[in-house]
Amino acid sequence: MKRALISVFNKQGVLEFARFLEERGVEILSTGGTYKYLKENGVKVIEVSSATNFPEMLEGRVKTLHPNIHGGILAIRDSKEHMETLEKMNITPIDIVVVNLYPFFEKYKEDLSFEEKVEFIDIGGPTMLRSSAKNFKDVLVITKPEDYEPVMEELRESNKVSYEKRKILAAKVFNLMSAYDGAIANFLLEQEENYYPDYLSLSYKKSQDLRYGENPHQSAAYYVSTTEEGAMNNLEVLNGKELSYNNIKDLDIAWKVACEFEEIACCAVKHNTPCGVAIGSTILESYSKAYECDEISIYGGIVAVNRKIDKATAEEMNKIFLEIVAAPDFDEEALEILKKKKNLRVIKCLKKPLNNKALVSVDGGILVQDEDRELIKELKVVTEKAPTQEEMSDLIFAMKVVKYVKSNAIVVAKDKKALGIGGGQVNRIWAAKEALERGEGALVLASDAFFPFEDVVQEASAHDIKAIIQPGGSVRDEESIRACNELGISMIFTGIRHFKH
Template sequence: MISKENLGGKVKLKRALISVYDKTNVLKMANFLKSKGVEIISTGGTYKYLKENGIEVKEVSEVTGFEEILDGRVKTLHPAIHGGILAVRSKKEHMDEIKKKGIEPIDMVVVNLYPFFDKVDEDLSFDEKMEFIDIGGPTMIRAAAKNFKDVIVLTDINDYDRVIDEIESLGDVSFEFRKKLAGKVFNLMSAYDGAISNFLLGEDSYNDYLSFTYKKAQNLRYGENPHQSAAYYVKTCGKGAMKDFEVLNGKELSYNNIKDMDIAWKVVNEFDTTVCCALKHNTPCGVAEGVNVLDAYTKAYECDSISIFGGIVAFNRKVDKETAKELVKIFLEIVIAPDFDEDALSVLRRKKNLRIIKCSVKPSGAVEFAKVDGGILVQSPDNKLIENMNVVTEAQPNKSQIEDMIFGMKVVKYVKSNAIVIVKDKKTVGIGGGQVNRIWAA
């Protein structure tokens, strides 16, 4: 519950600066501010948009006395703007100084940034992508966030309604919420700057500072165990199989589901031939190659018909109706494939809780992380296979045996060490992992 006591240094809202790329709901906010007698200042496209929609607005150049220059690169970078944002209302010397300079305070900043997160993945030239690096917007919101006790800063359209509600009911925005809004600015800017840094330096270059940016996709019911809280975050830039999949049926995905999907999908994408992987608790329990998806699934099921129960089945080919008929005969958590025939979907959807995942994105092969207490280990992915095979035994393997060895090498990467995978005719017949003793693994 918000109370008058929580308001902290209460501001009297007189002037707001609005400059947004995403104009969703901005008319609602602008109309509300005008209804409260707030003067609105705006820039470029936002100024034009508000004006066209009948909202009285003053252009930034009227405040600064300086027109936009350099194709709009310099609009708000001016003391008349930043002095109005950064002046601490409780400091008499600040207020006297801006008054002397003819600068009026700005009490609210509503800004969202150029969409660099989206544009960096589009088919644009390097120079075109560079143009989506925002300068004026970040400068304004950082200034407003620093002075959040006196300035309300809005960067997220999902916060508009709460700000309107608080001003309507309390005449102001509570100290705690203004503090949260300021925190969201620096949270956003760390991600935004990190994305730009990775664009310029490359993600795999082991830079002095590690800055990978992720955005929350959803809260999860719980983590690895029911007593652990959890959420799922996806990369703000770049593709990724576990970012770009579609859920075609079934219950909400869990923490363990997503981890298992990631491994199963990586296993089947090790192969150019038709392969099925059955997986349980982050570990493959059956992997097999087939002449078609039904054959591959049948062989993978035969690898371990017990452990597959309640597990995940992944394919690297489209799933057809005949395969779907076999899949629904046992309890499975997830079926993941690059695509499904419509007839196959009709069969699979008879099981309402079965999660059907369509994923057409190959694993990215990005660097891998392991979090330790106080640090993060970073390494390149394990994607190197045999370059030169040197047979050190008297018995020479034939072509089929060599193919089985390579098949096993691809699978064993996804089994916890010490690990041994035994393969016969491109089908795992034994998987031993997580053993402290190599003999026991066998």
């Protein structure tokens, strides 16, 4: 290897790597800020313009887009024709390319104008990386600072970099470029309402390897969006072990439910399903009420509240085993109390859920949809009896909870407390029985979808339910309405379904 081209935005470790190459007799080409940085630090470096015989132009937009660069990169060394062409055109082969890109991922999230963000779309860098990665057998390409040291180790040991290592480094290039291009595509398309492009461009970066997935025999990793802000990529772990696969999924639901309310709210989740949700006048009251919803299931669960946790609430939480306590903030005393349990994961959630697109993988495909943002289309009393103001308030509360329960879903409540939650059943009456049996004393019932029969109304009456809220829309709605009228139950239609599969 005789010639390297180094052009980086992130200069971490690049000086040491350049000096290493220089010591091995490698000639170094560079551009702009990288050229200046290396030269100021004593590296013998040649400006790219000397190799291209053409100055940088258009405010740096055109620097390396030149046959003298890409010919030197793309030439197949084993091809007599290629090498004769280089000699004829007086082009020197480039054996090493070290490039990382303008920080579009970071700048995309900053408060910049559209035009300013466009200027962080790198063109020359990706072009060199693609050329180098295509010709990886002959050109060593590096785009991540953490790869400098492994490459130097191989060169020290054997004076060459193996084919397998070159191939991996090339794969990293195309992996990066797919995410980089995806981020740019999403940026340019983000103003298109309800637009689903021909190709789904996902741009996610690995946040961490996980110990395992849903079960110990499944490997897993956690990726966060490079372009979209969201609650789950704005977390601060204040105490406890790293989050697991199941932790992250459950925390996502718990935080979304807690943030569904403007009032002080607490949500407990177990196995990706709310098991206790309540509103209180204080954080302690909301947590205590959520705990009382299901004192058994909350054990070992995830708890999220939408206000700063205080000392009294922390003391109460520490009385049982919890996997996670999440909140937007913690009093200093509360944090010290929670930290007494070294394995309790204490999470500071820095952002509310932003309701981005929802993605679900299937075998060989991905389903994409809008998040379920709208709660109620229109409140319509369809029975002779109307709910009281207190009942109406509890009905709205229960509907906000039922939106996050697996279908078929039924929630029964009283005094802003989800006393019974039934979900994941293949039959609505089973879900209703499950919720009603657990929620003795409840006054209202919420359903995520319409009633196909009047059986849910009859079961609700047997448990003294006074008011029901449901989407409506069944061809047999009149049967349920008639049953409510006969049994003295008020019923509200919302006009919007909340299936959660």
